[in-house]
Amino acid sequence: MNRKKFITLWIAAALLSSCSSDWEPDMQPCEQQPIRLTAVATAVPGQTRAASTDDLQNTAFAAGEDVAVYMVDCDGTATYTATPYRYRTSAAVSGQNELTYYSDATTASLLCYPIDAASNVDVYAFYPYSRFASVSNRETTDLDVTVSNDQSTVANYRASDVMIATPVTDHSRYPKDDNTINLQFRHVMARLVIRLKQGVHAGSSSPITATELAGTTITIGNIATEATMNMTTGAVTAGDNAATVTVASNADLAFYYDNADAAIGTTEYAIVLPAQALSSTNTITITTGDGETITGTLPDIDLTAGSSTVLTITVNDSGIEATRTNYSATSGQKWEKIPEGALSGQFSVSGSTMVYFSKGNLQYVGTWQFATNQWDYFGNSQSDDHRDLFGWGTGNNPNEISEDNSIYSSYNEWGANAITNGGNTANKWRTLTRNEWQYLLFSRTTTTNLATSNARFAKAYVNSKYGLIIFPNHYIHPSDVTVPSYINDASSGFGTNYNTTNWAKMEAAGAAFIPNAGYRTGSTFTSVANIGYYWSATSGSSNSSANILFISASKLITNVGADRYSGRPVRLVQNVQ
Numbered sequence: 001m002n003r004k005k006f007i008t009l010w011i012a013a014a015l016l017s018s019c020s021s022d023w024e025p026d027m028q029p030c031e032q033q034p035i036r037l038t039a040v041a042t043a044v045p046g047q048t049r050a051a052s053t054d055d056l057q058n059t060a061f062a063a064g065e066d067v068a069v070y071m072v073d074c075d076g077t078a079t080y081t082a083t084p085y086r087y088r089t090s091a092a093v094s095g096q097n098e099l100t101y102y103s104d105a106t107t108a109s110l111l112c113y114p115i116d117a118a119s120n121v122d123v124y125a126f127y128p129y130s131r132f133a134s135v136s137n138r139e140t141t142d143l144d145v146t147v148s149n150d151q152s153t154v155a156n157y158r159a160s161d162v163m164i165a166t167p168v169t170d171h172s173r174y175p176k177d178d179n180t181i182n183l184q185f186r187h188v189m190a191r192l193v194i195r196l197k198q199g200v201h202a203g204s205s206s207p208i209t210a211t212e213l214a215g216t217t218i219t220i221g222n223i224a225t226e227a228t229m230n231m232t233t234g235a236v237t238a239g240d241n242a243a244t245v246t247v248a249s250n251a252d253l254a255f256y257y258d259n260a261d262a263a264i265g266t267t268e269y270a271i272v273l274p275a276q277a278l279s280s281t282n283t284i285t286i287t288t289g290d291g292e293t294i295t296g297t298l299p300d301i302d303l304t305a306g307s308s309t310v311l312t313i314t315v316n317d318s319g320i321e322a323t324r325t326n327y328s329a330t331s332g333q334k335w336e337k338i339p340e341g342a343l344s345g346q347f348s349v350s351g352s353t354m355v356y357f358s359k360g361n362l363q364y365v366g367t368w369q370f371a372t373n374q375w376d377y378f379g380n381s382q383s384d385d386h387r388d389l390f391g392w393g394t395g396n397n398p399n400e401i402s403e404d405n406s407i408y409s410s411y412n413e414w415g416a417n418a419i420t421n422g423g424n425t426a427n428k429w430r431t432l433t434r435n436e437w438q439y440l441l442f443s444r445t446t447t448t449n450l451a452t453s454n455a456r457f458a459k460a461y462v463n464s465k466y467g468l469i470i471f472p473n474h475y476i477h478p479s480d481v482t483v484p485s486y487i488n489d490a491s492s493g494f495g496t497n498y499n500t501t502n503w504a505k506m507e508a509a510g511a512a513f514i515p516n517a518g519y520r521t522g523s524t525f526t527s528v529a530n531i532g533y534y535w536s537a538t539s540g541s542s543n544s545s546a547n548i549l550f551i552s553a554s555k556l557i558t559n560v561g562a563d564r565y566s567g568r569p570v571r572l573v574q575n576v577q
Helices: 154-160 210-214 434-442 500-508
Strands: 008-013 033-039 068-073 086-088 099-102 110-113 121-127 142-146 163-165 181-187 190-198 217-223 226-230 236-238 243-248 269-273 276-278 283-287 293-297 301-303 307-316 319-328 354-357 362-364 368-370 457-462 465-470 512-515 519-521 524-526 532-539 545-551 556-563 572-575
Touching (some): 190 301, 301 307, 512 532
Antiparallel strands (some): 008 033, 068 121, 163 181, 226 236, 276 301, 465 512, 532 545, 545 556
């Protein structure tokens, strides 16, 4: 499996002897404790750092790129000057790691802790360096960011691709004895990929030629290119300007297909924009290599922060036809395709595995499907063609309702089936294990703007249904929606009630909701709408039991055993590739 790639920076503290044990505002440099900033290729366990294959930092920064790094006192006092530092991907100082920080092009530099042992610091890191080099006040809430109107060159594309390091979003505070500060960059803009496909000339079956496509110039009108970025959360808000953006202007930056979907060009090109909604108000103009101009309008496209949309355009003399595919990059630098039937959020379930949650509970209606909404369940209404409370491991026989545990001795994965609105292909999905539920809810590291360190879950109501909200690894809570109460509180009751409008905004940001759907014994139903009892793929302490996730008003437990014959809900996941 190809795993997620990250740019990971480790900050090693070299605690040097100082001239004084007490820090004073007018202290000399020797009276500070320096931190040697060195970037190494060590990544999150189980994940690797790889060079970019498309030279557009899909998986890694390109050679020669600079990143702005700042350190300030976490209490906001003026005890340290927030001087920007940057690194290059080739060493300019003998003996230094190839990713070394510089105060100029050739001189290795140090950041320094205040001498006061009680002082922690905040470390901020952004890309590209040029956007942040002149920003010295970390108390600034918002920063104006503008993408280039002409992204037909690699340089302009890179300059538009604003990224922020993970610790910034939760305002992490680092004591001086913490010498392994991990910075993982993520995209905060949205990406739109343009792919061209050969259509035909008007009045004939003669195809648009490869030469004509290769020389194509593309522009899109009415695009918001100006935005503001919150420098603590990384949230980007598009402005109300309207500009025309050039997408590609030469043969080397075109990705094109023949009419049978065979690739005849090999280099994909993209533009990076602030999150915004595109529609028929956005005119796309395509000028072919022989000078023919073809215009059309875009389909409805919701460009969200950290996401990527692939727009395949069939070019005909009479106009264009466009189709699209959604992608996500909320967890790191690599842009990942969002599987059909999945939420956009990515969730760590171990130190090396991330998953997408399905958009709803599993249902059997004669065929397998996911519920339309995350809060949906059948409850007391169950039948052979209308079921979502299953005996353990009944992926091969969803209508088995016997109360004899011996019938359920073998586990058959539900996700091995083709799920009609989940890609309709066998073996795409799976059930979490007990240990994965435990890691997801109680161990993983997250970055959110929820004012809670490592916000992972909150018990709440959605559309007046009890359940558990699970936040993805990187989550920006909508600014106009109430922040959930009881975050990370396993013993709390159910807090905030979200209507469908507000939940739609949270779901678009990647949040999952696990509704309390009760359970079934034979044809008897218990605790429907009050308690959640979700199967794991892990067998219990005996041949008659298996582990469940238990969600109630006073508990959230991952190691509860239950009779295998009891009918319980199932929520499937798919691994991030």
